[in-house]
Amino acid sequence: MAISVRDAEKVKYREFMERIEAGEKIEADDWMPDEYRQTLIKLISMHGISEIMGALPEKEWTPKAPTLYRKLAIMAKVQDEVGHGQLLLRVAEDLIKPYGKTREDLIQDLFSGKLKFHNVFHWKTKSWADAGLIGWLVDGAAIITQTNMLDASYAPYARALKRIAAEEVFHAQHGEAIAVALAKGTEQQKQMMQDALNRWWPALMMFFGPPTAETTGSSKQEITIKYKIRKNTNEDLRQFYLTKYVPRIQGIGLTIPDETLRYDEEKKEWIYRQPDWNEFLKIIRNEGPMSQERLRIRKLSYENNAWVREALGLNTAVNV
Amino acid sequence: MGEKVPFYEEFVVFSRKTPVSPCQEQFTLLAPNHEIALVMAQENFMRREKVCDIWVVKRSDIRAMTPEERKTLERVDNKDYRTTKGYGYLVRIWREIDQGMLDEKEILSWSKGRVK
Amino acid sequence: MNREYKEAVVELLYQLADDDLLVSYRGSEWLGLVPHIEEDVAYSSITQNTMGHAAIYYGILEELGEGKVDDLAQLRPANERKNAIILEEKNGQGHWLYEEPRYDWAFTVVRNYFYEAIKKKKIDSLKQSTYEPLVQTAIKIDTEARYHLMHWQTWFEQLIRAGGEAEERMKAAIEKVWKDIGGVLSLGPNEEKIVSAGIIESEAVLKERFLADMKEKFAELGLEFPGEPGMERGDGRAGVHTEDLEEAIATLSEVYALDPAVPW
Numbered sequence: 001m002a003i004s005v006r007d008a009e010k011v012k013y014r015e016f017m018e019r020i021e022a023g024e025k026i027e028a029d030d031w032m033p034d035e036y037r038q039t040l041i042k043l044i045s046m047h048g049i050s051e052i053m054g055a056l057p058e059k060e061w062t063p064k065a066p067t068l069y070r071k072l073a074i075m076a077k078v079q080d081e082v083g084h085g086q087l088l089l090r091v092a093e094d095l096i097k098p099y100g101k102t103r104e105d106l107i108q109d110l111f112s113g114k115l116k117f118h119n120v121f122h123w124k125t126k127s128w129a130d131a132g133l134i135g136w137l138v139d140g141a142a143i144i145t146q147t148n149m150l151d152a153s154y155a156p157y158a159r160a161l162k163r164i165a166a167e168e169v170f171h172a173q174h175g176e177a178i179a180v181a182l183a184k185g186t187e188q189q190k191q192m193m194q195d196a197l198n199r200w201w202p203a204l205m206m207f208f209g210p211p212t213a214e215t216t217g218s219s220k221q222e223i224t225i226k227y228k229i230r231k232n233t234n235e236d237l238r239q240f241y242l243t244k245y246v247p248r249i250q251g252i253g254l255t256i257p258d259e260t261l262r263y264d265e266e267k268k269e270w271i272y273r274q275p276d277w278n279e280f281l282k283i284i285r286n287e288g289p290m291s292q293e294r295l296r297i298r299k300l301s302y303e304n305n306a307w308v309r310e311a312l313g314l315n316t317a318v319n320v
Numbered sequence: 321m322g323e324k325v326p327f328y329e330e331f332v333v334f335s336r337k338t339p340v341s342p343c344q345e346q347f348t349l350l351a352p353n354h355e356i357a358l359v360m361a362q363e364n365f366m367r368r369e370k371v372c373d374i375w376v377v378k379r380s381d382i383r384a385m386t387p388e389e390r391k392t393l394e395r396v397d398n399k400d401y402r403t404t405k406g407y408g409y410l411v412r413i414w415r416e417i418d419q420g421m422l423d424e425k426e427i428l429s430w431s432k433g434r435v436k
Numbered sequence: 437m438n439r440e441y442k443e444a445v446v447e448l449l450y451q452l453a454d455d456d457l458l459v460s461y462r463g464s465e466w467l468g469l470v471p472h473i474e475e476d477v478a479y480s481s482i483t484q485n486t487m488g489h490a491a492i493y494y495g496i497l498e499e500l501g502e503g504k505v506d507d508l509a510q511l512r513p514a515n516e517r518k519n520a521i522i523l524e525e526k527n528g529q530g531h532w533l534y535e536e537p538r539y540d541w542a543f544t545v546v547r548n549y550f551y552e553a554i555k556k557k558k559i560d561s562l563k564q565s566t567y568e569p570l571v572q573t574a575i576k577i578d579t580e581a582r583y584h585l586m587h588w589q590t591w592f593e594q595l596i597r598a599g600g601e602a603e604e605r606m607k608a609a610i611e612k613v614w615k616d617i618g619g620v621l622s623l624g625p626n627e628e629k630i631v632s633a634g635i636i637e638s639e640a641v642l643k644e645r646f647l648a649d650m651k652e653k654f655a656e657l658g659l660e661f662p663g664e665p666g667m668e669r670g671d672g673r674a675g676v677h678t679e680d681l682e683e684a685i686a687t688l689s690e691v692y693a694l695d696p697a698v699p700w
C-alpha cells in the first residue's frame with residue numbers, strides 16, 4: 001500500500017511539472033508539491049514583508065522631501081510600497097492558510113527573526129540623496145528581480161506582480177527625476193548624490209544575493225528556477241542590472257566607486273569588485289547597520305496599537 | 321418560527337479570462353444556492369467567451385456604496401505627482417547619452433530576463 | 437481688489453493652507469506605521485489629498501504676490517503660522533523617527549474626524565464666498581473633503597462602538613482634542629474683516645453647524661456631549677504656537693532650507 005501511495009504522489013508530481021513546463025498556471029487550491037508550496041511561502045512572505053520594511057528607509061525622508069511636489073510624490077511612492085506589501089502578504093496568507101496560520105504569524109515571525117526582510121533595507125540613509133538613490137537604483141534592482149518573475153507559474157503571485165510592475169514604472173521615473181535633479185544641480189547637490197552612491201554601491205552589489213550557495217550555505221535560486229517561478233540566477237540578474245544601469249549612472253556624471261568595474265567584451269559580462277559578503281551574512285542575521293532600529297520601530301507601532309486590531313477583531317459586527 | 325428561505329437568491333457572477341487577468345463582473349442570476357448558481361453561470365453569461373475561472377457571490381454579501389457614498393469617489397485632478405506625467409523631460413536627458421526612457425514598454429520587456 | 441479686502445482674503449488663505457499642511461504633515465509621519473496595513477495605504481491617500489489642498493491655497497497666495505508656494509509652506513517661522521494648535525500636536529509620545537515614537541491611533545482618529553467635520557462646514561460656506569478663487573477651490577475639493585469625513589467618521593464610530601479599551605481610549609482622545617478644537621473653528625483676530633467682506637460666514641455660524649452635527653453623532657453613540665469647544669492653549673490664528681510646531685517646521689523644511697533658490 002505504502003508503495004502505491006508513493007507512486008501516486010510521483011504521478012501527481014510528474015503531471016504538475018508537465019503543467020508548469022507547458023506554461024500553465026497554478027492556483028492556491030490546486031494540488032502542488034510540498035517543496036513548491038514551501039518555496040513559495042518563503043519567497044513571497046519575504047517579498048511581502050520586505051516591501052513593508054522597505055517603506056522605512058524612504059519614510060525617513062518622506063516628510064522632509066524638499067518641495068511639496070516631491071513630498072507628495074515620495075508619499076505616493078512609499079504608499080505604493082506598503083500597498084505592494086499588502087498584495088504580497090495576501091498571496092502568502094492564502095498559502096499558509098492550510099497550516100492554520102495568518103498575517104499575525106508572519107508579523108510575529110518578522111519580530112522573532114524567523115522571517116527575514118531584504119538585505120538592501122538594512123542600510124542607513126544619511127541625506128535626501130539617499131531617498132533619490134533608493135527610488136532610482138534600489139527600485140531599479142527590485143524591478144529587475146520582480147519582472148523576472150512576471151511569468152511565474154503561481155498565478156496569484158503573477159497577478160500581484162503584474163499590478164506591482166505597472167506601479168514600478170512610476171517609481172523608476174520618480175527615482176530618476178530626483179537623482180537627475182541632484183546630479184545636475186549645484187555642487188552641494190552633486191556631492192550629496194555622489195556620496196549617496198558611494199554609500200550604497202556595495203549594498204546594490206549585494207542586492208541580488210551571492211552568485212553561488214557557497215556564501216550562505218544555501219540558496220533557493222535553483223529551486224525557484226526549476227519551478228518556473230523565476231528565470232535567471234542571482235548573477236544573471238546582477239549582470240542584467242549592470243547592463244541597464246551603469247551607462248545611466250555614469251551618463252549623468254556620477255562615478256561608480258569601483259575602479260575595477262568594466263565590461264568584458266569577450267566574456268560578454270561585467271567584471272566588478274565583490275562586495276564584502278561577510279557584511280551580507282551579518283545582515284541576514286538582522287545584524288546590519290539599521291536592522292534592529294527598523295525592527296524596533298515596526299514592532300513598537302504594531303504593539304502600541306494592538307488595541308485597534310483587538311477592538312475591531314472581537315467585534316466584527318460593529319457595522320451599523 | 322423559522323424564517324422562510326427564498327428559493328430565488330440573487331447571485332453575482334464573476335469570471336476570469338486568463339490566469340493573470342483580474343476577475344470581472346458578468347451579471348446576476350437567481351438560484352436557490354451557490355452550487356446551483358455555479359452550474360448555471362457559464363451558459364448564462366459566457367456561452368461565447370472563453371474563461372478560466374468563475375465565481376458566484378451572494379449579492380447580499382456584497383456591501384455596495386449608497387448613492388450618498390458614491391459622491392465621495394470623485395478626485396481632484398491634481399495627482400500628476402502619482403504618475404509618470406511630470407517626468408517626460410527625462411527623455412531628453414537620457415537621449416543625450418544614448419539611453420532610452422524606462423517606460424512601461426521597456427520595463428515590461430525586462431520580464432524576458434537576461435538572454436545570453 | 438482693495439487693500440483691506442485682499443488682506444482679509446490672504447489672512448483666511450493662510451489659515452486654510454496652514455491647517456491642511458500641518459494635518460498632512462502629521463499624516464505623513466504615520467506612513468508605514470499605521471496599525472493595519474490596508475489602512476496605512478488608505479490613510480496615505482487622505483494625507484496626500486490634504487497636502488494637495490494646502491498646495492492649492494498656497495498657490496492662490498502665490499498668485500496674490502505672497503511668494504513662492506514652497507517658501508510659504510516651508511520657510512515661514514512658527515510665529516507667522518496660522519494653523520490651529522491642535523493640528524500641530526505630535527501624533528503621540530516619543531520623537532521622529534527612531535526615538536521610540538508611540539503614535540496614538542485614537543488621538544489621530546478623533547483629531548482627523550473633528551478636523552474634517554469642521555473643514556467640510558468651511559468648504560460649504562466658501563461655496564458662497566465673495567472671493568471667486570475660493571468658490572472654485574471649495575467646489576473642487578468638496579468631494580475629497582466629503583470622502584475624508586466618511587473615512588474618519590467610520591473609524592470614530594467603530595472604535596467607540598467596540599466598547600472596552602477602545603472606547604476608553606477614544607473618550608480620552610475626545611476630551612483631549614475638544615480642549616483645543618475651538619482653534620480650528622477660530623477665524624482669528626481678524627475675523628471681523630474676513631466675515632464682513634463676505635469671504636466666509638462667521639465663526640459662530642460655522643460652530644453652530646458643527647456642534648449640531650456633533651450633538652447628533654454623540655447622542656447616537658451614547659457619548660456625553662463635552663460642551664463648548666475649548667481653545668485652552670491659545671489661538672494659532674494669532675501666531676500662538678507650541679514647540680511641536682517648531683519641530684515640525686524644522687523637519688519638513690530641513691532639505692529645502694539647504695538651498696531654497698535651486699530646483700530639487
Ligand SMILES: [Fe+2]
Binds near residue numbers: 051084142
Ligand atoms: Fe515595491
Ligand SMILES: [Fe+2]
Binds near residue numbers: 081139142168171
Ligand atoms: Fe517600487
